[in-house]
Amino acid sequence: DSGVTQTPKHLITATGQRVTLRCSPRSGDLSVYWYQQSLDQGLQFLIQYYNGEERAKGNILERFSAQQFPDLHSELNLSSLELGDSALYFCASSAGTGEYQPQHFGDGTRLSIL
């Protein structure tokens, strides 16, 4: 058990819809990271938040957005969903800003677009 909680575990929706994925980091961790894992793109870093502020940005589409709340939980919002957005979305957390700490991953949310 990594201590990182992601909900929901599975999500099935249709094209054009909007969904929100939720992540609670390990107790004491200030950084939250979001990743997308798909068959054709592999594991891709999307975005990092540290203590409520955006810290690093990767290959995140404009249709996607994220935020980290004062209680440090984070949400990833995916809108105007397309078939290609079907993937496993991981959240990870670390104690600091990322230089020295490993990231601990949640179990992921599997998003299926029909």
Add this chain to the structure above:
Amino acid sequence: AQKVTQAQTEISVVEKEDVTLDCVYETRDTTYYLFWYKQPPSGELVFLIRRNSFDEQNEISGRYSWNFQKSTSSFNFTITASQVVDSAVYFCALSEEENAGKSTFGDGTTLTVKP
């Protein structure tokens, strides 16, 4: 730009064999961090090790060992006396000091250990 290459897509071994998973990286930074993660069939990602670029000392943890060589930009992972429970996808990852939260992952190596 940073890049991680795991040239071995799939490896199959018989239990008790030793197996080495290769990882080659590219980076312009002099300070960077290398990681290995395991993703078993259940799907979760499990952190295995972190290495800083200024620490080339090899590491051994039980049946796992890691060989970090800056001269060849490689960070290889060896499992000694493999077991069926080692069957998983293994990812090597790199993050640079300047943007430490932005990790780049290799495509992963699928290891199958047969009884």
